[in-house]
Amino acid sequence: MDVLAEAEDHPDAAELHRRAEPRAPGLSLPTVYRTLSALEDQGVIQRHQFEGAPACFQRAETAHHDHMIDIGTGEAVEFRSDRIEEPQARIAAKPGYDIVHHRMELYVRKTRG
Structure with missing residues (x-):
């Protein structure tokens, strides 16, 4: 541990x-x-x-976060964005749900620098 x-x-x-x-x-x-x-x-x-x-x-x-996975290196980069989290909560709330858990994974390729 x-x-x-x-x-x-x-x-x-x-x-x-x-x-x-x-x-x-x-x-x-x-x-x-x-x-x-x-x-x-x-x-x-x-x-x-x-x-x-x-x-x-x-x-x-660890606090809730999502991941970007570099498909070239396999590195997982953590990120959090309220601009993503808030609409998800609204979408779930509309029919009467609370989000218990979710996961977002973005598979990315470095294009510069």
């Missing part, structure tokens, strides 16, 4: 294993998968499955 808490990116299980193994010599990849599954079931972490990439993880206590 410490390794994931320190992450500034969205590591997959293999990357978490690579980062954690020096701290816990002998740690197996299956143990990492089982731990991630248990933490996800408990709501401690969130799993993201971006198109064309293995599942990646982040702490659940």
